[in-house]
Amino acid sequence: MTRPRTPPRTQLHGQTPLEPANWLAAIVESSDDAIIGKSLDGMITSWNKGAEQVFGYPSSEALGRPITMLIPSELWTEEEHILEQLRNGGRIDHFETTRIRKDGKKIAVSLSISPVFNSRGEVCGFAKIVRDVTERNRLIKQEETTLASTLAEHKFQELIEQAPDAILQVDSSGAIAIANRTAELLFGYSREELLSLNVDALVPQAARHKHQGYRDKFAAAGVTRPMGEGLNLHAQRKDGSLLPVEISLSPISSERGNQVIAVVRDVTERKKTEKQLRSLQESYMHELEARQEEAERLNTLKSEFMASISHELRTPLHTIIGFAELLAEDNEAPLDDKQKRFLHHIQADSEHLLGLINDVLDLSRIEAGGLRLATESVPLEKIISEAIHSISPFATERGVIVSVEQMPAQAKVSADPLRLRQILYNLLSNGVKFTERGGTVTVSATLHGDFVRITVADTGVGIAAEECSRIFDKFYQTGYTSSGTRQGTGLGLTICKQLVEMQGGKIWVESELRHGSRFHFTLPAP
Numbered sequence: 393m394t395r396p397r398t399p400p401r402t403q404l405h406g407q408t409p410l411e412p413a414n415w416l417a418a419i420v421e422s423s424d425d426a427i428i429g430k431s432l433d434g435m436i437t438s439w440n441k442g443a444e445q446v447f448g449y450p451s452s453e454a455l456g457r458p459i460t461m462l463i464p465s466e467l468w469t470e471e472e473h474i475l476e477q478l479r480n481g482g483r484i485d486h487f488e489t490t491r492i493r494k495d496g497k498k499i500a501v502s503l504s505i506s507p508v509f510n511s512r513g514e515v516c517g518f519a520k521i522v523r524d525v526t527e528r529n530r531l532i533k534q535e536e537t538t539l540a541s542t543l544a545e546h547k548f549q550e551l552i553e554q555a556p557d558a559i560l561q562v563d564s565s566g567a568i569a570i571a572n573r574t575a576e577l578l579f580g581y582s583r584e585e586l587l588s589l590n591v592d593a594l595v596p597q598a599a600r601h602k603h604q605g606y607r608d609k610f611a612a613a614g615v616t617r618p619m620g621e622g623l624n625l626h627a628q629r630k631d632g633s634l635l636p637v638e639i640s641l642s643p644i645s646s647e648r649g650n651q652v653i654a655v656v657r658d659v660t661e662r663k664k665t666e667k668q669l670r671s672l673q674e675s676y677m678h679e680l681e682a683r684q685e686e687a688e689r690l691n692t693l694k695s696e697f698m699a700s701i702s703h704e705l706r707t708p709l710h711t712i713i714g715f716a717e718l719l720a721e722d723n724e725a726p727l728d729d730k731q732k733r734f735l736h737h738i739q740a741d742s743e744h745l746l747g748l749i750n751d752v753l754d755l756s757r758i759e760a761g762g763l764r765l766a767t768e769s770v771p772l773e774k775i776i777s778e779a780i781h782s783i784s785p786f787a788t789e790r791g792v793i794v795s796v797e798q799m800p801a802q803a804k805v806s807a808d809p810l811r812l813r814q815i816l817y818n819l820l821s822n823g824v825k826f827t828e829r830g831g832t833v834t835v836s837a838t839l840h841g842d843f844v845r846i847t848v849a850d851t852g853v854g855i856a857a858e859e860c861s862r863i864f865d866k867f868y869q870t871g872y873t874s875s876g877t878r879q880g881t882g883l884g885l886t887i888c889k890q891l892v893e894m895q896g897g898k899i900w901v902e903s904e905l906r907h908g909s910r911f912h913f914t915l916p917a918p
Contacts, residue, residue, distance in 0.1 A: 448494035580630035779816035791829035827852035
């Protein structure tokens with residue numbers, strides 16, 4: 393028994409209504425159909441519960457993979473034609489084809505695919521609704537066979553009369569020989585009027601001149617199949633109005649010769665639901681894009697603000713440091729030991745603060761896109777020697793030995809020498825800070841194809857395994873230095889990562905507690 397339909401309600405008494413985005417997410421996740429998003433190059437970008445049920449892949453195994461994993465290899469050219477049509481702004485509606493589940497089983501599906509446009513009106517991806525019609529097709533074929541047999545033997549007339557779909561039996565000339573009660577209701581004709589018509593009268597006027605040819609082709613093929621696969625079919629009522637339909641055709645042989653059983657289903661409500669769902673999807677995608685653009689704008693403003701305020705802070709700090717140096721060098725009014733100690737603290741803390749501000753400024757410039765690189769062929773040994781020379785006073789003060797362990801002869805990298813020196817200095821500085829007195833920090837380099845891998849290793853306190861994945865995050869500080877204190881802003885490694893990636897390389901860490909750390913990064917060879 394069909395349950396009575398009730399109008400949808402968006403809010404129950406006493407409950408807070410869901411936001412439109414949450415409604416869309418709920419609709420997508422509750423759908424029995426697979427709803428899949430894919431990029432312009434055919435990579436899967438979204439995957440709902442229905443997709444898991446239809447294809448057997450959890451989202452973790454589907455996201456980021458090519459859509460061709462669901463397509464039999466012999467149909468890959470079909471996907472290319474679909475993508476080409478969609479990139480040009482076209483749509484695919486109810487295209488029936490074959491796809492593959494995770495278990496290797498082939499299933500029949502109906503595809504509806506539409507392009508997704510960004511705020512500039514450009515196609516930025518595709519939304520696909522996939523319905524598993526394997527069982528439906530099996531049932532349709534079974535139903536068609538049953539109906540053909542029933543009509544041939546003039547049995548089960550009541551079943552035909554009560555069928556939810558319009559059923560027509562048409563002879564080779566197109567004359568309607570049998571029509572059920574649903575056909576009367578669907579097309580608006582009486583039974584007597586239908587039996588006096590040619591089936592072409594039910595075809596829209598614009599397509600009527602081609603229908604005879606379609607009937608001849610079907611009669612020659614003589615196989616049961618859906619009509620107009622991948623097309624939007626319409627039928628014409630008595631009053632001239634059109635309605636969307638699905639049609640299944642089955643050939644039969646009777647004492648009257650070869651005839652065709654046509655099962656016609658009104659899909660008006662389904663089309664309306666699909667249109668509403670597409671509208672919700674497009675609205676949701678536009679909202680996501682708008683939010684992403686706003687987040688990027690705010691991030692840029694934040695970076696610009698940080699860069700501006702950093703400049704404002706650096707100016708008075710340079711003044712403080714300059715006057716402190718003048719006081720320390722003033723021989724006319726020498727300072728006593730207490731005053732020298734205070735002055736030393738002023739200088740040390742001011743320079744430390746200046747270093748932190750420089751880190752914030754560098755990161756802000758990188759994120760705002762304001763940092764420009766001057767890439768050239770750089771002799772690696774020279775840059776490493778300069779970085780070690782710069783860190784030597786700090787290392788000597790802490791009792792840590794810094795040296796070069798391995799270096800290919802005349803090795804060069806394609807990099808900005810100033811930024812490469814900054815990367816090395818940051819890594820060496822971290823190694824010294826986290827290494828106890830008497831420990832070592834070493835630099836080595838090895839060739840790997842078109843890249844040079846540079847490693848900065850120390851014998852320090854090491855990093856816990858659970859922290860290694862976060863070590864390059866902004867403001868993240870891992871534990872304490874060898875002296876038991878925290879230092880810096882947690883931006884040094886973030887800046888290193890950004891600078892390495894801007895120059896075409898990558899950076900990573902290998903470490904464990906109490907066994908030192910090894911920071912590796914690669915740069916392209918010139």
